Amino acid sequence: MAKLLYIHMLGYPAHFGQMETLKLIASPRFSDKRLGYLGAMMLLDERQDIHILITNCMKNDMHHQVQYVVGLALCALGSICSEEMSRDLSGEVEKLLKSSNPYIVRKAALCAARIVRKVPDLMEVFVPTTRQLLSEKNHAVLLTGICLVTEMCTVNPDSLQHFRRFLPNLVRMLKNLIMAGYSPEHDVHGISDPFLQVRVLRLMRMLGKGDEDTSEMMNDILAQVATNTDSSKNVGHSILYETVLTIMDIQSESGLRVLAVNILGRFLSNSDRNVRYVALNTLLRTVSVDYNAVQRHRSTILDCLKESDVSIRRRALELSFALVNKNNIRTIMKEVLAFLDVAEPEFKSFIATNSLVAAEKHSPNKRWHIDTVLTVLIKAGSYMQEELVFTIIAMLSQTDQLHGYHTQRLYVALTNDISQQPLVQVAIWAVGEYGDLLVTGQVENEIGGGEEEEEEEEGRREVVQVTEDEVLDVLERVLQSPQSSPATRQYTLNSVMKLSSRFSTSLPRIKAMVSSYGNNMDMELQQRAVEYCAIFSKHDNMRTEHK
């Protein structure tokens, strides 16, 4: 049987063992029973009908003399209870909750928690006994009792009101835990019973959410826990973390919140990676609540971007984007763009989209905005989504003064690399629209004019002199390259056509290029090519020089 369980654990089918488990459970020997229940817990689930047969066995076992047998039955019930079983046996469980043996009470409480989660209606059965559970001395019973209450509160929000009356008890419990001296059976690295502390804090969080009075009662004790806990080891950290979460969720006073953010700040500079990760995570949640406090830690967050661990980097990235505003956007974007070079592909599209959104909302001037957008395009072009191409084009067409400038940049990028589709599309469009500016080498430079800092940062861009032939060369390359998608080819054909009215000397070449697509396999391309050829031949007199 044991081997069968091992096989099941590895993932192979093991249904044939189910009848055996029944026989084992019914046997009087303890080790057989233990194995049988174990098998039942692993092999049976609600969909089988066999589990109903166990119900009777369980009922008998729950009245057994030996506490371990009772414990076994309760455990099994907790793991595999179905609705009917729970209804049948909840009465038994409730009786056991009142027993004097802490071992049994513990198991019964956990079992009750499971039942409550499964069948919320049965909650009323267990509510009266919880009060007694919460005033026990035995830590284990307390722990499981709180588990049960937490479960009830999660399942049924109305019960929160009922349990708020117990708050003084909880506060007293926490106080005892912190003040009490060293107690060897509950001690973990110098802190007494951290698991209980964490559970109590979590329950307080649920009770205090949205309720002014309860939150007020908790303020003192939370401050005490936060200041007294020794945080040299991980245990202390976990308690502080839970405290911070609680402070954030309840209606705490501002002094307490400041304390919480300070704790998080300390976490951020901790040498242990896990702690830093946890801090970043929580800061993300508090940004919406308390923006300014988080700003103070901005530089540490940006440093985290350079960490070697993936999870930390992702969190730092999300946090950086959340922190962006008009003042700090330049520093943040600089870091983010540097990060873009080394990021994994799944990050790149996230970064690209968010950078564009952030740049649009907070950019200090148009030129910086366009610069950033173009840099993002060049670095992460192939990971951007299609819709963004249209947004970028729309944006570029609105900034009249900078047409020449961005066409230059896009052209240079295009000559370097024609594989990133969104980049190519935007570049081709720009070249088509403003090709004449490109050829004459006009670059407007009045916007945001000559901010010293900006020029130094971005370096002087050289104005590139291109001829019409070179431009057409590049376009031809794009048209013929196997890497270009059909959409890109269409863009290119359009651009070539537009250039026919902007360029003065290359008309024959353009005509030849366009007509060569007159019998292309792609319907769209063929149609366009034929139409454009028709314009050349029949409507040439409408052509005017583009100003």
Place this chain on the structure above:
Amino acid sequence: MLKFVLLVNKQGQTRLSQYYEYVPVEERVTTEADIVRKCLSRNEESCSFMEYKNFKVVFRRYASLYFIVGVDNSENELSILEFIHNIVETFDRYFESVCELDVSPLHTVVYASKISIGF
């Protein structure tokens, strides 16, 4: 809320697995393989937490054995790390300085001791 507990060795073989919610067998095997692969590829430097689909995974390596615990998003990760350490200490006291080889053939006993912790 705990979703599952796995003990995996360095070669990726599952030594112990306990699920606290119903998950079909095929899905279990694929999820386990995926998570184990990600955990094994982490080095000493990186974080002990990971996000996988819609839940969090906390893991720690003790000698040649990886202790992996899956929890939902509302759980305190640091206290789960403490919990893992607690389990290890319990095993240690029960088996008198436990090692991986103790875990595999005696897995029934391991299960039994887990029941006695109450999970």
